[in-house]
Amino acid sequence: MRIAIIGADGQLGTDLPAFFPDDRVLPLLWPSFDITKRVAAGRTLAGLKPDVVINTAAFHRVDECEDAVETAFEVNAFAVRDLARLCRDLGAVLVHFSTDYVFDGRKRKPYVEDDRPGPLNVYAASKLAGEFFVQASAERYFLIRTCGLYGSAGCREKGKNFVETMLHLAESGRRPIRVVEDQVVTPTSTVELAARVAALVRTDAFGLYHLTNEGACSWFEFARAIFDLSGRRADLEPVDSAAFGAKARRPAYSVLENRRLNALGIPPFSPWKDALAAYLEGY
DSSP: OOEEEETTTSTTTTTTTTGGGGGGGEEEEESSSSSOOOHHHHHHHHHOSSSSEEEEEOOOOHHHHHHHTTHHIIIIIIIHHHHHHHHHHOOOOEOOOOOGGGOSSSSSSOBBBSSSSOOOOOOHHHHHHHHHHHHHHHHEEEEEOOOOOEETTTTTBBOOHHHHHHHHHHHHHHHHHHEESEEEEOOOHHHHHHHHHHHHHSSSEEEEEEOEEEEEEEHHHHHHHHHHHHHHHOOOOEEEEHHHHHOOOOOSOOOOHHHHHHHHTOOOOBBBBHHHHHHTOOO
């Protein structure tokens, strides 16, 4: 297969090629490839003739989205609409990523694919709009919601991922390190996510999927596990969301259940703490 990866130098995009060893991987990097430039993007994809297009591009600085509403929707919704139409016209499968933040967190048990979304912030609303466009415009697609990504490449748009940020703060001697304890998520390894994406695209079981590591923790518990597993000492202080003062509202609970993936018989994700330990071994 010919696999075009949009954002191939990003946190997830960097890990994907290793899971397509027998395929032709076509890396597409910003700014030379910009999904908001519909005509140029279409010309490039038409020339490449991909069988699969994996889109990892997004505007996901959550608090900035509150002020940059037009940019959030341009990147996360309207460009995704155009990309879905391009893939349909080219006969390519589209793989697109969404977020646990499309839910409002009131359920308090893992969300499945059929649960009704309820976005609390601009970022989440723009990503949900992108989901709707994929479902309306693409003929063959894998729409993947995931959560709390961290990988060896870091996050180009945000800078360091959460694990790197915590380790950097500990090494700098910052005291205290304040982390929210009233938001429950599932930290997810990009290596494990990439492996499941590669397995999915070799099926014809198209549709919406939740893909995360197994289990759940608060961001505070995640930070504590990072320090415990890495052997670093840190002055860690739990705070609530109100005290943290973030501009955008986050769901208090956004754990996802991998129900559809597990039904396919694809090897399950590891528990989040095991995946974190594996990541830290190679850090």
